[in-house]
Amino acid sequence: MSDAITLTGPYKTAEAKGKPRSLRTLVSIRRYASPIVLVCLWQAACSLGLLSTRLVASPLQIAVTGWTLVRDGTLPFNLGVSLLRAGSGLGLAISFGVTLALISGLSRIGEDVVDAPLQVLRTLPALALVPLFILWFGIGETPKILLVALGATFPIYLNLHKGIRSIDPKLVEMASTLGLSRWQTIRDVFLPGALPDFLTGLRYAVGVSWLMLVVAEQVNAESGIGHMMMDAQDFLRTDIILVGLLVYGVLGLISDQIVRFLESALLSWRPDGRKGRTA
Amino acid sequence: MTHTHSEAHPGTAVIVEQLTRRFNNGPPVLDGLDLAIAPGEFVALLGHSGSGKSTLLRTLAGLDPVTDGAVTRPREVSVVFQEHRLLPWKRVWKNVVLGQEDKGIRHRAETVLEEVGLSHRSNAWPLTLSGGEAQRAALARALVREPAFLMLDEPFAALDALTRLKMQQLVADLWKKHGCAVLLVTHDVDEALLLADRAVVLERGRIRVDVPITIPRPRRHSDPGFDALRSLLLDALGVHAA
Structure with a gap:
């Protein structure tokens, strides 16, 4: 044989x-x-x-310092301030990004009006706007939150816009033969169809938010993890700087996990092989 | 020339009068077409690709505008396409009653899914269905609206041969039960002979052949009465059977 x-x-x-x-x-x-x-x-x-x-x-020193910073309230306070900034910025970015993407995704006129300026703006490195933002909004919370919002709006907008535009026109046609109203079509066809792309955008946006926050807090701030690290630099406290880095790392990891969880919860209609592969 | 989509008067489900359609001033895709379908009549529409049968169906479905001529059709129409066109993010039963928002939709969905033999998949996600199952769901979605006129656009073309036979039987049963007028666009002469009361062959936007199929039902593929009609239709399609 x-x-x-x-x-x-x-x-x-x-x-x-x-x-x-x-x-x-x-x-x-x-x-x-x-x-x-x-x-x-x-x-x-x-x-x-x-x-x-x-x-x-x-x-060992980092662990001890970390514990001390937790006990004397420095770390929780600064962490709270940072989270609030990143959260508000991201929240603004989601509302801007979604609104703009809906306007330009659902109508041709909207696309002409909204998409062109955004495509130009998106090529600007957002961090280069820091000096302008400080001149415009001073050194309070506003420029920091807006900087985060600015950076995070683009990934949301670009991905959601792409998602809406790439909906299969055959599904839209089907909705029209079934007599769905414009609003029903948006709710049942466009929005759920674009959700995977929106979540991809959200994941990028979360990453960008932390990046913008780091810069915003190190340039001009009186609180926040970034400020804590800049303060430590003046006193050569590498242990505090490393605690700050560690915190940023953990925050990034946790927020990424949250978005992944959202993906698997909201996109359960996908066959298993495609889950969590949107990045 | 009238430019209308209006309601049918009793006695006829669908009337197409002098329908002409051309794209970008090219040759007409539909050329002064006249067609009438009686209530409850099953008409098969045959023709080569580009003969205008899809354009006719899209016009009847309201997807393409009537620019030249007149079309009269019932208000309640449904379409089943070659692809199932189910929304992947809605469970099967929600796809079936898509756009309907009153109470009792769940019950209606279950009833019609039972009719097409898909009640066991009512809670499934569409992407987990087989080709035949997805097409059954699309049929259920068309029937749940109780259409007076049902359009089937090559609904079985993408299915394997065995599934296709089962689906043809299912459509025959459902048509008998619901009694709606049906327009079936197909490439398959045998499918037309098996299901339809009348076969219409379209060529360059005009009707070339319009023959009644009077073989008693239920029909079988092996029925000897099919031979003459099959040769006639194949001849009209420009295919010469040996």
Whole structure:
């Protein structure tokens, strides 16, 4: 039987099932091992004096400082201020972006009026507007929130606009043969059809919000995580700066998870293979 | 020349008079077409691609305007397209009653899904349906509106041969039950012979052949009475059977 072949997978199910539990735990631990080892090396280098604490604080020191900042209320207060700024900015961005995208997505005249200026504006790096914003709005909360809103509006607008424009015209035709009103068509066809693109835009917008916030808070602020870090710079407190970085990182991670959760909750109609692949 | 979409008077479901349509001053896609469909009559419309049958159907469905000629049709019409055109983000039963907002829509949806043999999938997402199931759902969506005139635009063209046979049987049963006038656009001569009271062959926007199909129902593909009509229709379509 020289021309017969047997096709088998690399693993046989029976063997995989028979794998001892301890071995599988080991495999899952292996993923976390490398970062843990790196942190240990970092700690060792600091303890042995190989790394100057003026350049970078040790992990232990960061943990202690973090805990102190939590206990004396500095971190919760500044975190609250930052979250409020990012949240209000993002909220404004969503309302601007959605309104503009609906205007330009649902009517040709709207597209001519809205889309062209936005396409021009979007090529400007938003951060280059910082000096202008300070001149216009001073140094209070307004320029910071508006800067976040400005940066985050574009991903929302661009993605939602694309989503509305790429709705299958056959579905719209079908809605018209069923006698749906314009409003029913928008509610049942355009909006849900554009939702996946909107959520993609939202994920980018969340990322941009943090970026804009970091800059806004470091340029001119009296509170917020960015201000806390700039203050620490004056006193060579690398530990506080690193705590700030850590907080930004965790915030980014959490907000990304929230949007992912929204995607899987709102887009349950998609077949499994396409879920969470909108990025 | 009148330019109207008006209500039918009793006795006729659909009247098309001198309907002419051309795009960008090209040759006419529909050329002074006259067609009448009686209430409850099942008409099959055959023709090559570009013969104008899709344009006629789109005009009757109200998707294309009447620019030259007159069209009279009932107010309650439904269309089933070649693609199911279900909204992927609404469950099957919500697709069926799309645009209807009174109480009791759920019950109506379940009833009509039962009729098309899809009640077990009523809560499914459309993207999880097979081709045949999706087309059944599209039929249910058309029927739930109790149309006086049902248009089917090559509804089975994308289905596999076995599913197509089942769907043809289903359409025959549903038509018998609902008694609406039907216009079936198809490429398939056998499908026309199996289902229709009358076959109309369209060529360059005009009716080339309009023959009644008087073979008693229920019909079978193997019926010997089909042969003569099949040759006649194939001949009209320019296909010469051996």
